[in-house]
Structure formats: C-alpha cells, structure tokens
Amino acid sequence: xxxxxxxxxxxxxxxxxxxxxxxxxxxxxxxxxxxxxxxxxxxxxxxxxxxxxxxxxxxxxxxxxxxxxxxxxxxxxxxxxxxxxxxxxxxxxxxxxxxxxxxxxxxxxxxxxxxxxxxxxxxxxxxxxxxxxxxxxxxxxxxxxxxxxxxxxxxxxxxxxxxxxxxxxxxxxxxxxxxxxxxxxxxxxxxxxxxxxxxxxxxxxxxxxxxxxxxxxxxxxxxxxxxxxxxxxxxxxxxxxxxxxxxxxxxxxxxxxxxxxxxxxxxxxxxxxxxxxxxxxxxxxxxxxxxxxxxxxxxxxxxxxxxxxxxxxxxxxxxxxxxxxxxxxxxxxxxxxxxxxxxxxxxxxxxxxxxxxxxxxxxxxxxxxxxxxxxxxxxxxxxxxxxxxxxxxxxxxxxxxxxxxxxxxxxxxxxxxxxxxxxxxxxxxxxxxxxxxxxxxxxxxxxxxxxxxxxxxxxxxxxxxxxxxxxxxxxxxxxxxxxxxxxxxxxxxxxxxxxxxxxxxxxxxxxxxxxxxxxxxxxxxxxxxxxxxxxxxxxxxxxxxxxxxxxxxxxxxxxxxxxxxxxxxxxxxxxxxxxxxxxxxxxxxxxxxxxxxxxxxxxxxxxxxxxxxxxxxxxxxxxxxxxxxxxxxxxxxx
Amino acid sequence: xxxxxxxxxxxxxxxxxxxxxxxxxxxxxxxxxxxxxxxxxxxxxxxxxxxxxxxxxxxxxxxxxxxxxxxxxxxxxxxxxxxxxx
Numbered sequence: 001x002x003x004x005x006x007x008x009x010x011x012x013x014x015x016x017x018x019x020x021x022x023x024x025x026x027x028x029x030x031x032x033x034x035x036x037x038x039x040x041x042x043x044x045x046x047x048x049x050x051x052x053x054x055x056x057x058x059x060x061x062x063x064x065x066x067x068x069x070x071x072x073x074x075x076x077x078x079x080x081x082x083x084x085x086x087x088x089x090x091x092x093x094x095x096x097x098x099x100x101x102x103x104x105x106x107x108x109x110x111x112x113x114x115x116x117x118x119x120x121x122x123x124x125x126x127x128x129x130x131x132x133x134x135x136x137x138x139x140x141x142x143x144x145x146x147x148x149x150x151x152x153x154x155x156x157x158x159x160x161x162x163x164x165x166x167x168x169x170x171x172x173x174x175x176x177x178x179x180x181x182x183x184x185x186x187x188x189x190x191x192x193x194x195x196x197x198x199x200x201x202x203x204x205x206x207x208x209x210x211x212x213x214x215x216x217x218x219x220x221x222x223x224x225x226x227x228x229x230x231x232x233x234x235x236x237x238x239x240x241x242x243x244x245x246x247x248x249x250x251x252x253x254x255x256x257x258x259x260x261x262x263x264x265x266x267x268x269x270x271x272x273x274x275x276x277x278x279x280x281x282x283x284x285x286x287x288x289x290x291x292x293x294x295x296x297x298x299x300x301x302x303x304x305x306x307x308x309x310x311x312x313x314x315x316x317x318x319x320x321x322x323x324x325x326x327x328x329x330x331x332x333x334x335x336x337x338x339x340x341x342x343x344x345x346x347x348x349x350x351x352x353x354x355x356x357x358x359x360x361x362x363x364x365x366x367x368x369x370x371x372x373x374x375x376x377x378x379x380x381x382x383x384x385x386x387x388x389x390x391x392x393x394x395x396x397x398x399x400x401x402x403x404x405x406x407x408x409x410x411x412x413x414x415x416x417x418x419x420x421x422x423x424x425x426x427x428x429x430x431x432x433x434x435x436x437x438x439x440x441x442x443x444x445x446x447x448x449x450x451x452x453x454x455x456x457x458x459x460x461x462x463x464x465x466x467x468x469x470x471x472x473x474x475x476x477x478x479x480x481x482x483x484x485x486x487x488x489x490x491x492x493x494x495x496x497x498x499x500x501x502x503x504x505x506x507x508x509x510x511x512x513x514x515x516x517x518x519x520x521x522x523x524x525x526x527x528x529x530x531x532x533x534x535x536x537x538x539x540x541x542x543x544x545x546x547x548x549x550x551x552x553x554x555x556x557x558x559x560x561x562x563x564x565x566x567x568x569x570x571x572x573x574x575x576x577x578x579x580x581x582x583x584x585x586x587x588x589x590x591x592x593x594x595x596x597x598x599x600x601x602x603x604x605x606x607x608x609x610x611x612x613x614x615x616x617x618x619x620x621x622x623x624x625x626x627x628x629x630x631x632x633x634x635x636x637x638x
Numbered sequence: 639x640x641x642x643x644x645x646x647x648x649x650x651x652x653x654x655x656x657x658x659x660x661x662x663x664x665x666x667x668x669x670x671x672x673x674x675x676x677x678x679x680x681x682x683x684x685x686x687x688x689x690x691x692x693x694x695x696x697x698x699x700x701x702x703x704x705x706x707x708x709x710x711x712x713x714x715x716x717x718x719x720x721x722x723x724x
Contacts, residue, residue, distance in 0.1 A: 105697075110678065113696040121671035124704040128663055132715055245698060249688035277693050279678040289672050296671060315719065319712040326708050330701040337697040 017063045018218055024059065025222060028052050033425055043186060049428035050184040053435030054199055056222065060440050061207035064215040081317040084310070085324020086217030091305050092119055093329050095176035095438035096169070098223060100493030101333060102416065103409030105340035109276035111283040112340070115493055116333040118292040122299020122500075123329055127322035130300050133515045134311045135318050141451035142303045142507065145311070146525065149514040154525040159452035161506030161533050162303040166445035166452075167481055169304070169499035173445070174200070174478075174485035175492045177438035179410055180431050182370050189370070190486040196438065197482040201475055203439050204446055209456070209470050216440045224332055226433035230417045230426045231339045244338035251341040252277060258348040267351050268402035276344060283605070290608025291497065297610060298500025301507040303452075304444030336413075343416045347407070355400045357387050363418040367411050374406040410492045446474045490544070497607050498540055505536035505613035509621040517625070524624035532617030536609050543606045547595035548572075559603030568594060663711050670700040670707075 032048050097119060104112030139145035142162055147155035174193050177200070181192030228244070235247035255276050262268035274281040280288060299305065310318065350361070357375075360383065367373045368380030376396070378389035390396045390404060412419075414434065417426035450456065450470040489495060509528045513520035542550040551558060551568065560568070571594055575587040604611055674681070678692030686694045 110693055110696060113693075114675075117671060117675060117696055117700055120701040120704045121667060124667055124708050127708045128660065128667065128711055246687055252689060252693070277682065277690055279675075279682075279692060279696075285676055289676060292671055292675065316716060319715050323705070323708045323712050326701075326705050330705055334698045334701055 013067060017067070017215075021056075021059055021063070021218055025052070025056060028055065029425075029429065032428065045424070045428065046184040046186075046431075049432045050181065050435065052428075053180070053432035054439070056219065056432065056436035057199070057203050057439035058206060060216055060219050060436070061203040061443075063218070064207045064212050065210075067212045067215055081320035082324050083217045084214050084317060084321035085326075086220045086328055087214040088123070088305060088310070088321055088325030089328035089332070090216050090220045090223070090437070090441055091444050092123060092299055092302070092325065093223075093332055094169075094173060094441040094444075094496070095434055096172040096492050096496035098227065098332070098437050099176050099179070099410065099413045099434050100491070100496065101336040102340045102343070102413035103411065103491070104493050105337050106344050106412040107407075107409040108282035109274055110279040111281065111288055113337060114283065114288050114291040115295065115497070116336060118295025118500075119299055120326065120330055120333060121292060121296035122302075123322060123326040125296055125300040126305070127319065127326065129512055130306065130515065131310060131318045131322045132315060134306065135315050137311070137515075139311055140307075140456055141311075141448065142301075142306050142511070143452050143454075144456075145306075146510070146514070150510070150520075150522040150525045154510065154522050154529065157526055157529045157533075158507065158510070161502065161529060162448050162452040164533070164537070165499045165502040165506065166303055166448045167477060168502065169496060170442055170445045170449075170477060170481035171484045171489070172492055172496035172499060173438045173442045174481050175410070175488070175495060177435055177442075178485055179370075179492070180414065180435040180438070183367075183411075183414060184431055184435075189488065193482050193486045196435075197478045200439050200442050200446075201478050204443060204474050204478075205471060207443060209447075209450070209467075216443065219436060219440050220328060222429075223433045223437050224328070226429045227332055227339070227413075228335055230420070230422050230430065231335050231342065233422060233426070234342045234420055235338070238342075245334050248338035248341045251338075251345045255341060255345050255348060258345070258352050261352055262348065262402055265352075266401075267354070267399075272403040276341070283607075284603065286603065286611070287605045287608040290604060290611035293614065294501040294504050294608060294610030295497060297504035297508045297614060298497075298502075300504075301511050302500065302503050303448040303507070304441075307444060307447060307451075339413065339416050343412055343419045346420045347405070348402075351400055351402050351405070357390055357398055357400060358383050360386065360400065363415055366418070367407075367415055370411075372408040372411040375400070376404045377406075408491070442478075446477060449477050450474060494607060498609075501540070501607075501609050501613075502533065502536055504610050505532035505617055508532075508614065509617040513621050513625070519625050520621065521625045521628055523628050524621050527624045528617045528621035531620045532613050535616050536613035539601070539609045539612055540606050543596065543599045547592055547599040551595045551599040554599075554601060557601040558598055559600060560598035564594075564598050568598065659711070659714055663707050666703070666707050670695075670703040674700060 029052070032045060032052065097115060101112070101115045104115050106112070134145075137145055137148060139148050143155050143159040146158040174196055177196030178189055178193035181187060181196050182189045185192060185195070187195065231244035231248075232242045235244045236242035239247040239250045241247040259268070259273060259275050263270060263273065283291065310321065360375075360380070364373050364375070364380050364386075365382055368375070368382075368385075371379050373380045375386045376389040376393050378385060380386050390398075393404070414427070414431060417423070417430060447456070450473050453469075453473055455466070455470040455473065490498075506529050509532060510520070510525040513528075514525065551560075555565070568591075571587070571591040575584065575591045578584040578587040600606075601612065674695050675692075678696055681692035681695060682690035684691040686699070689697070691699075
C-alpha cells in the first residue's frame with residue numbers, strides 16, 4: 001500500500017516535471033527556429049543549440065535533485081518499469097553509441113552493424129542472467145555486490161575494474177561532447193573538451209550524489225526524436241514512406257547501383273570501395289563475433305548500468321525494466337542503419353555527379369576545418385586547399401573521387417542532416433540532443449567511480465569530508481578523462497567498446513558465477529577478475545600504444561602476411577636511418593600506424609579482445625572454484 | 639556470503655513448469671547474436687522487405703528477436719514468481 005502511494009506520488013511529480021521539461025525544450029526550439037529565419041545557420045544560432053543541450057542536461061540534473069530531495073532511496077522504489085527501461089536505454093546507448101553506430105555503419109557497411117547487435121544482445125543478456133537476481137542481493141553498486149557475495153579482496157579488485165572501465169567510458173562521452181562542442185562553437189577540439197568537462201562537472205554538482213538516477217529516462221525521448229526526425233523526414237521525402245526502418249531498403253539498392261556505377265566510371269578505386277551490403281570486408285567473421293561478444297557481455301556487466309536504480313527495485317520491475325530498455329534501445333538502434341544509408345547515398349551521389357573540386361558542398365569545409373574531412377590526404381579546410389592537395393596526386397582529374405574523400409566515422413551521425421541537405425534545425429536539434437546525452441549519461445560512470453571508492457549516496461550523507469569526497473573524485477576523473485580525450489586516442493565507438501570490453505572481461509565471469517553458482521568462491525573471483533582484466537588491458541594497451549614492440553615480441557602469433565612483414569622491416573629500417581628530430585618522429589608515426597594493423601594474436605583486433613580475455617576469466621573462475629576446498633574459500637572470504 | 643538462489647518468502651521453492659526455458663533462451667540469444675550474423679553472406683540471397691536477409695537480420699531482425707525472447711522470459715519469470723515478490 002505504502003509502495004503504491006509512493007508510486008502515485010512519484011508519477012504525479014514526474015508528470016509535472018515532464019510537462020515543464022517538454023514545454024521548456026519546445027519553447028527553446030521554437031525560439032531558435034524563429035531566429036534562424038532571420039539569419040540562417042549563423043554562429044549565434046549554433047551557440048544557441050549548444051546552450052539548448054546544456055540547458056536540457058542541467059534541467060535533467062535539477063529534476064534528479066528535486067525528485068530525490070529528502071528521502072532518496074525509498075522514492076526510487078516508486079519508479080515504474082517503463083521509466084527504468086528508458087533510463088537503461090539512455091545509459092546503454094549513451095552519447096557514444098548515439099553518435100557512433102551510424103558512423104560505423106556508414107564506414108564499415110554491414111560490419112558496423114556489430115555495434116547495434118552487441119548492444120541489443122547485451123540488454124537481453126542482462127535481462128536473462130543479471131537483472132532479475134540483482135535486487136535480491138541488497139547491494140547498491142557492483143563493488144558492494146562483490147563485497148556481499150565474496151568478501152573484501154574481490155571487492156577491491158572489482159572496484160579497480162569499475163574505475164578503469166568507467167574512466168574509459170568517460171573518455172568516450174567527452175569525445176562525443178567535445179565533437180559537438182567543436183562543431184557548434186567553432187572551437188578547437190581540446191578546448192571544446194575542456195568546456196564539455198566543465199559543464200559535466202557543473203551538472204554533476206547540480207544533480208548531487210543523492211539525485212534520482214532514473215530521471216535521466218526523460219532525456220531518451222528528445223534523443224530518440226532528434227535521431228528519428230531526420231531519418232523520418234528523408235524516408236518521407238525520398239521514398240514516400242516515413243518509416244525509416246523499412247524505407248531505407250530503397251536507399252540500399254540505390255547504393256548498390258551507385259557503387260557499380262562509380263567503379264565503371266573510374267570514380268572509385270576497387271581497393272577502397274567496400275560494398276555496403278557485403279559482410280566481413282572490414283572485420284573478418286571472428287572479429288565481428290568478438291566485437292558483438294564484448295559489447296553484449298560488457299552491457300550485461302556495465303557498472304553504470306548495474307547501479308542503484310537497477311539494483312534497488314521490486315523484482316518484477318527489474319525483469320520488465322530490461323525489456324523496456326531493449327525496446328527503446330532497439331527503436332534507436334534500428335534507425336541508425338537507415339540514417340547511415342541515407343548519408344552514404346548522398347555522398348555516393350556527390351561523387352557520381354562528377355562534382356568539381358572547386359564546387360564542393362559547404363559541409364565538407366565545415367567539418368574539414370575540424371579535421372574530420374580529408375580530401376587527397378589533407379584537411380579540407382577550403383576549396384583552395386582541396387585543389388592544391390589534389391593537384392599533387394598523380395592521376396588527379398579535377399573531380400571528386402571516392403578514394404580521395406576520407407570522412408571520420410565520428411562525424412557522420414552529427415553531419416547526416418547536413419550531408420543529406422536537410423534544414424539546419426534538424427542538425428541543431430541532433431547536436432543539442434547528443435550534447436545533453438553526453439553530459440547526462442556521464443553521471444553514471446562518475447557515480448560508479450565514486451561508489452568504487454566507497455562514496456555512494458548513503459556515505460555522502462555523513463560529515464563534511466564525506467560530502468566533499470565524491471565531488472573531488474568526480475573532478476579528478478573528469479580532468480583525467482578530459483586530458484585523455486583531448487589526445488583523440490581513437491574513434492568514439494572504439495573507445496566506448498574498450499570500456500565495455502574491460503567491464504566484460506573483468507567483471508562478468510565473477511558476477512554471473514556469484515549470482516547463479518553457490519560453489520563460486522572468493523579466491524576464484526580474485527583470480528578470474530585479475531586474469532580477465534590483466535589479459536584485456538595487456539592486449540588493448542599493447543596493440544594500441546606499443547604496437548611496434550608488441551608485433552616484434554609476438555610476431556609468430558600475428559596474422560600478418562609476408563608483404564606486411566616486409567613493409568614493417570622496411571619502415572623499421574627507415575625509422576632507424578632517419579635523422580633525429582621531426583624526420584625520425586614522422587618515420588615512427590608511419591611505422592607505428594603500420595604496426596597497429598598487424599600487432600595481433602591470430603588476427604584478433606583489439607575491438608574483439610573479449611575473445612581472448614573472457615575465456616581466460618571464465619576458465620579461471622570455474623577451475624579455481626572447483627580446486628580450492630570450500631572451507632579454505634570460506635575462510636578467505638571472511 | 640549471500641545466497642542468490644531464488645526463494646519465496648514462505649520458504650518453498652518456486653515451481654517452474656518449463657525448467658529448460660532459460661537454456662533455450664540463452665541458446666536463442668547465441669543463435670541471433672552469433673550464428674545468424676555469421677552466415678549473413680549466405681542469407682543475403684533472400685530478401686525481406688526488399689532488404690537482403692543477412693543485412694536485415696544484423697540491422698533489425700536480431701534486435702526484434704531479442705525483444706521477443708526478453709518478453710517471453712519476463713512473462714515466464716512473472717508466472718513462476720506469481721504475486722510473491724511484488
């Protein structure tokens with residue numbers, strides 16, 4: 001009865017807040033559209049969209065604080081499963097995949113679908129294996145769960161995995177926010193990341209440690225609308241059917257036809273053009289499945305998803321919140337291939353029209369100035385730069401060819417409305433939604449990191465030091481992640497996938513065994529987490545940051561062919577022979593880039609690291625649990 | 639140490655009329671996440687809604703299948719638990 005009252009009370013408050021939120025966002029959008037009529041696409045309008053994103057994130061943070069004021073935990077019980085599902089979808093998709101999946105499908109064609117597939121499979125795995133059992137454990141965070149189930153040492157190791165994986169996820173969110181900031185404010189990427197980091201900290205402080213986590217559910221609605229709006233409009237305008245999930249079939253056939261035309265007309269190099277519908281051209285089957293595995297298992301053990309709002313709730317709500325989460329995530333993820341196909345079609349048409357290098361559309365230079373578009377190997381900052389760069393290419397013809405054009409995958413979703421010729425408002429709303437998503441969904445990783453250090457909502461209600469500590473940790477995490485993001489370590493989806501893979505390899509075997517297998521013991525959890533995290537970190541860091549020495553050490557296991565090995569030897573010699581200074585640095589950059597392509601074990605790319613580290617963790621978990629006597633294991637845990 | 643095995647508040651074990659369901663659900667999960675995408679090239683010879691089947695399954699079909707499995711699983715768990723854990 002008491003629960004029903006709370007539920008009704010929360011629902012009434014939430015409805016009021018939702019109305020206020022919708023009215024405020026609607027009014028801001030109308031204002032921006034009116035302003036745009038007077039001066040289309042000016043820098044001030046773009047700054048307005050940036051402010052809209054900031055305001056939406058701040059509003060969500062404020063609502064979280066308002067809803068939680070007084071008694072945070074019991075109130076969380078009142079949230080209906082559908083809101084929790086929305087929050088789960090927001091956390092899982094987050095800004096990283098909101099922007100990233102479309103770009104991955106655009107660039108890799110069929111193989112980019114692995115990201116959407118992995119996220120969907122992960123939410124189902126969460127529903128099948130984890131969510132229904134979690135509320136029975138009585139924990140509020142992943143480390144607390146490990147402390148309750150296994151004891152102190154596994155708790156510490158779990159906290160380490162949480163900190164590492166969540167810090168990397170934070171880097172991905174800051175990359176997304178930095179990209180939007182750079183585009184809307186015209187800032188350099190590093191400064192845009194700094195602005196986004198400051199906004200992130202402000203939102204986190206505004207929200208407070210006790211803020212109700214599932215309130216971020218309300219953000220998923222604008223995210224979904226902003227993402228679907230361009231896809232729906234293009235489907236309606238181009239094919240007369242405003243259902244992108246069906247209408248984009250037309251675009252796929254047109255793309256297939258254009259790909260053949262470009263090859264026939266010598267506007268595309270067969271070595272560069274990867275037909276969109278043909279599978280396993282960018283990722284071989286092993287890597288495709290490894291990527292799906294890492295994302296799926298990572299989603300099911302992601303510390304920011306397995307947070308208090310999923311753990312402290314009625315068991316029935318836990319089952320259905322994952323179902324709703326999957327439903328909402330699938331709505332967005334199934335539209336991403338459509339948006340990618342429309343953007344791809346527009347780009348292929350641009351090339352097929354024999355577009356003169358002096359008459360390229362404005363969006364190329366807009367993103368070229370941000371270093372996201374290269375033509376003939378140089379940033380496409382303006383028409384003169386493009387013409388000069390292409391004049392140096394031996395077989396240049398004065399028109400744009402597919403092999404001359406390089407678009408960074410990260411920019412595709414953001415730029416899709418501009419690439420396809422939609423109004424500036426579509427772009428602005430998508431950018432504002434992406435920024436708000438990045439700022440709001442970064443709360444999850446920050447709270448998970450604070451909880452890993454023992455500072456959660458309950459601890460933060462203690463003395464002054466206890467109230468201050470979580471914010472200090474959050475600031476340190478954002479500053480560290482900001483510096484890492486400013487170096488652009490990799491694409492947004494790649495960095496987010498690393499975070500998911502680390503969570504998968506470090507936490508999943510011990511987590512699921514702890515929930516379902518009575519025999520699972522503390523020593524086994526320690527060994528499994530240590531081995532999983534160790535192998536995963538070693539492979540990720542080794543293949544990305546120490547590729548040259550990794551390849552030299554493990555070249556007998558590498559899948560590199562004889563030609564690639566010869567090239568490596570030649571580049572190594574060139575680097576050794578280069579004069580110290582800029583020439584040596586340039587030679588090293590070329591050598592390192594080549595090594596990153598061949599530094600692997602059995603051809604497994606670092607996106608598919610789960611294939612290596614997850615089995616190690618599972619075998620360690622089972623073997624040590626069976627080998628260590630139960631009495632000894634119980635003593636270790638206590 | 640906490641025992642996570644599902645129990646009812648009256649101490650009796652919940653009755654499960656389809657004990658093999660979790661294994662079948664996980665099998666179906668593996669099928670739609672790994673097996674079907676693996677044979678995407680072969681599936682592409684068939685079209686669904688004018689989209690090659692292999693591409694359709696990776697883009698939308700598997701996600702729809704996951705949703706169906708999730709709904710079936712949640713309904714089954716509700717059935718086992720009854721009103722005991724509301």
